[in-house]
């Protein structure tokens with residue numbers, strides 16, 4: 001498998017799945033790699049993406065997984081107050097409004113449910129750049145080891161928000177959330193609904 005900066009953080013996100021997770025949702029599921037892992041920790045997984053091509057691919061790759069439903073659906077169309085765990089990996093920056101996307105993700109949780117976002121941030125501060133530069137050799141090494149390219153890549157979008165921008169919106173929409181900066185220009189955001 002080629003090295004994938006998002007898949008690298010799957011285990012980080014899975015640590016936040018509640019112990020009794022009946023219903024989970026993965027938004028922007030792409031080829032379904034996270035949904036398949038999540039299905040081992042949840043009774044049922046809904047996995048949605050706006051790309052019909054990615055949903056077809058995810059279904060093909062997930063034959064045999066009996067507790068996942070993949071469907072074409074926009075984040076803004078997901079059900080409210082339905083899930084114990086919601087993940088959103090490398091997708092939130094595709095939405096036209098970051099705060100609106102966070103609100104919709106939050107509202108899809110049941111009380112006590114957990115939201116886990118993995119996102120990309122734009123470097124702004126000296127420490128942002130230091131971390132990105134320190135990741136460059138690791139990135140080169142991983143890419144060299146896993147030279148093969150993915151056959152189908154999901155749609156991508158530019159990310160323009162800095163960590164400060166992200167925290168400002170999250171403070172308002174997700175009080176009590178925790179944002180952590182990671183290697184490879186990523187951050188994780190964890191929020192538990194009261």
Ligand SMILES: C[S@@+](CC[C@H](N)C(=O)[O-])C[C@H]1O[C@@H](n2cnc3c(N)ncnc32)[C@H](O)[C@@H]1O
Nearest residue numbers: 006028029030049050051074075089091094154
């Ligand atoms: C960079 S890919 C990440 C895919 C997957 N989460 C992964 O980690 O491989 C972003 C995905 O979000 C999907 N997407 C974009 N806008 C969306 C929206 N409004 N609602 C749901 N999915 C969306 C795209 O079709 C794409 O598959």
